[in-house]
Amino acid sequence: MSELTLLVLRLALLILMWFFVFVVVYALRSDLFGQRARKLPATAGASFPAAAAVAAPLAPAPVAAAATAPIGSRTPQPDATTPRRLVITSGPREGMEIDLPPEQLTIGRSSESGLIIRDDYTSTHHARLMLWNDQWVVQDLDSTNGTFLAGSRVMLPTPVPPGTPVTIGTTSFELRR
Amino acid sequence: MAVIDAGPRSTFTGTIRVRLRTPARRRNLELFLLLGALVLAGGAMVLVELGALGRVGGTLLVLEGGLAVLVLLGHVAERVVAPDADPFVFPIAVLLNGVGIAEISRIDIAKGLGGWEAAGVRQIVWTGIALIVAFAALVLIRNHRVLQRYRYIAMFSAIVLLLLPVLPGIGRTISGARVWIAIGPFSFQPGELAKIALAIFFAGYLVTARDSLSMVGRTFLGMRFPRVRDLGPILVIWVLAMAVIVFQHDLGTALLYFGLFLVMLYVATGRLSWVIIGLLLFGCGAYIAGRSLNYVAGRFGSWLDAFNPAVYEKSGGSYQLVQGLFGLANGGLVGTGLGQGRPDIVPLAESDYIVASLGEELGLVGLFALLALYLLFVSRGFRIGFTGQDDFGRLLGVGLSFVVALQVFIVIGGVTRVIPLTGLTTPFLAAGGSSLVANWIIVALLLRLSDSVRNQPHWVVDTAPIPVMASSSDPSAAPAGGAS
Numbered sequence: 001m002s003e004l005t006l007l008v009l010r011l012a013l014l015i016l017m018w019f020f021v022f023v024v025v026y027a028l029r030s031d032l033f034g035q036r037a038r039k040l041p042a043t044a045g046a047s048f049p050a051a052a053a054v055a056a057p058l059a060p061a062p063v064a065a066a067a068t069a070p071i072g073s074r075t076p077q078p079d080a081t082t083p084r085r086l087v088i089t090s091g092p093r094e095g096m097e098i099d100l101p102p103e104q105l106t107i108g109r110s111s112e113s114g115l116i117i118r119d120d121y122t123s124t125h126h127a128r129l130m131l132w133n134d135q136w137v138v139q140d141l142d143s144t145n146g147t148f149l150a151g152s153r154v155m156l157p158t159p160v161p162p163g164t165p166v167t168i169g170t171t172s173f174e175l176r177r
Numbered sequence: 178m179a180v181i182d183a184g185p186r187s188t189f190t191g192t193i194r195v196r197l198r199t200p201a202r203r204r205n206l207e208l209f210l211l212l213g214a215l216v217l218a219g220g221a222m223v224l225v226e227l228g229a230l231g232r233v234g235g236t237l238l239v240l241e242g243g244l245a246v247l248v249l250l251g252h253v254a255e256r257v258v259a260p261d262a263d264p265f266v267f268p269i270a271v272l273l274n275g276v277g278i279a280e281i282s283r284i285d286i287a288k289g290l291g292g293w294e295a296a297g298v299r300q301i302v303w304t305g306i307a308l309i310v311a312f313a314a315l316v317l318i319r320n321h322r323v324l325q326r327y328r329y330i331a332m333f334s335a336i337v338l339l340l341l342p343v344l345p346g347i348g349r350t351i352s353g354a355r356v357w358i359a360i361g362p363f364s365f366q367p368g369e370l371a372k373i374a375l376a377i378f379f380a381g382y383l384v385t386a387r388d389s390l391s392m393v394g395r396t397f398l399g400m401r402f403p404r405v406r407d408l409g410p411i412l413v414i415w416v417l418a419m420a421v422i423v424f425q426h427d428l429g430t431a432l433l434y435f436g437l438f439l440v441m442l443y444v445a446t447g448r449l450s451w452v453i454i455g456l457l458l459f460g461c462g463a464y465i466a467g468r469s470l471n472y473v474a475g476r477f478g479s480w481l482d483a484f485n486p487a488v489y490e491k492s493g494g495s496y497q498l499v500q501g502l503f504g505l506a507n508g509g510l511v512g513t514g515l516g517q518g519r520p521d522i523v524p525l526a527e528s529d530y531i532v533a534s535l536g537e538e539l540g541l542v543g544l545f546a547l548l549a550l551y552l553l554f555v556s557r558g559f560r561i562g563f564t565g566q567d568d569f570g571r572l573l574g575v576g577l578s579f580v581v582a583l584q585v586f587i588v589i590g591g592v593t594r595v596i597p598l599t600g601l602t603t604p605f606l607a608a609g610g611s612s613l614v615a616n617w618i619i620v621a622l623l624l625r626l627s628d629s630v631r632n633q634p635h636w637v638v639d640t641a642p643i644p645v646m647a648s649s650s651d652p653s654a655a656p657a658g659g660a661s
Binding site: 006007009010011013014016017018020021023024025028115156 | 210214217221224227511514519541553566567
C-alpha cells in the first residue's frame, strides 16, 4: 500500500465524517426553519368568507337531528379550504401550532388525548374536534366546565369556522388553514 | 401509530377507527444514516489495519460485521416498537462507537495485544451487549411515564450503585479511584449506571417539588432566592458529591452528578439563583478538597503547572497530560492518519485518553467532526426534552442529554487542559463496558421519549401532506352512533 493511497484514504475518511455531520444537519433543518409551506390552490383565499358565512348559524336545536344536521345541511367544502392547523391564541402555551390529525383530535387532561391541556378547568376527556364532510366540528364530551365557541357554550356538535376562538379552561385556540 | 379509538369516547360515532400509520420516512432516514455510519466505522477500521499493519483482514472486521448486523436488527426492532423515534440519535451513537472501536484496536496493535487481552475485542463484545441491553430497555419500557413511579427506587439504586465500590471484597481501586467493582474476571464501574438512575430520580422528584422550589423566597439583587428550608435537596446532593470526592477519589463523577442536579433544577424552576448557590457550594467544596486532600491538590498542581519538569517527572504528575498534549500537537490539522501515529505512548490511551489518541491520528479536523457529532446528539436530546408532553419526560430528556454533554466536557476539557484532569470515560468512544452500557441505555431512553411525543401533532419532521380519510365523511356511520 503506497503512501499516496493511504494519504488519500485518510483524507477521504475525514471528508466523509464531515459529510455525515452535514447530512444530519441538512436533515435537521426543518427544526430550525420550520416545515416547508404547503402550496394552497388559488381558490383557497376566495372561499374563506363563504366558510365563515356558512358557519354563522350554529348547530340546529333539536337533539334528535343534531347528529345528522351538520352533515345534511351543509355543502361539503373543497378539501383545500379545510383548516389544517390549530393555533393556540391564549393560555400557557400561547403561540403553539399543531398540525391537525387526519380525522379527529381529542382534547383533555388525559395523556392519551391528542391535545393535552393540563389545568384545573379541563376534564379528563374534555372535547374533541372531528372532521365531518371536510369541516371541523367541535363536540363537548360532557366536560365539567364546558367548551366555548366564540364565547357561547357548546352543547351540541358545532362546526368550527376558521379563525373562531374555541376556549377550554384557560386555553383558547382557533383553526387556521 | 395505529391508535384504536374505542372505549367510551367513541360512543358518539359508534365506530372503531384505526388511524393510519404515517409513512415511515423517519425510519428510512435513520436507515440511510445508519448505513453511512456503519460504512464510516468500517472504513476507519480498515484504515487502522492498513496504516498499522499494511494489510486488511482478520477477525476484527468479522466481529465488526457482526455488530453491524446487530445494529440493523436493532433498527428493524425499532420500526416495530418505536416507529416514531428520533432518527438521528441512533446513527450518531453508532458512528461514535465505531470510531472508538477502531482507535482502541489501533492501540491494541501498537501494544501487540490480541484475543481477549485486546481492549478492542472486548469493546466489540461490550458494544454487542450494550446494544442488546438498550433494545431490551426500549422493548420493556413502552411508556416512559412508568419510570416516574419508580423514582425512589431509582434513588436507592443510585445510592447502592455508588456505595458498591466502597464495600470491601468486591470494590477495587484502579489508578487511585475506588469506583470499580470486580466479580471474578469482570470489572464494572457502577457509577456509570448510577447517573441514569439519578437522572430518573431527579426528574421525578423535581416534577413534584418544583413549585415549592421556584415560587417562594425573597428577591435579592434582582434574583429570587429560595428559603433556607428549601435548600435541603441541594445540600443532600452536595454532600453526596463531596462523599464521592472524599471516599472514592473521583472528582469527575462528583462534578457530573452535581452538575446534572444543578441543570435539572435550573430547567425545572427557571431560577438562576439555584445555579449560583450550587456553583458557590461546589466551588467551596472543591477548594476545601484541594486544600485537604492530596490527590485533589495533585490534580490542580499538574493542571496549572503541567510543563514544570518537577511536576512532569513526579509519580502521578502531569506526564500523562503532557504526553496527551504532545500527541494532539503531533496530529496537527489533519492528523497523522489512523494507524500511523504513536498514541500508545500516553498511559490509558484507550480509555481516559482516547480523545488524545483520536486527536493525534485524525487531527483537529477529525476531532471537531467528533465534537460536532456530540453536539448534534446533545441537541437532539434537548430537542426531545423540549417537545415532550409531560414534565417528567421533558426533565428526563434534558437530564439524560445534559449528562452526556457534561461528561464530554469534563473529559475533553481535562485532556486539553481546560479544566483539571479527572478520570471519566468519553461517552461511546472510550474503552469500558459499563460506560457503553450506560450510554446506550441513554440512547434507548431518548428514543423512547422521542417516540412518545409522536401524539404531539406539532412534532412533525416529515413534510408529507396529511391524508384526509374518507371514512370520517361517511354520513351513515355518525348518525347511527349519535342516536344510540
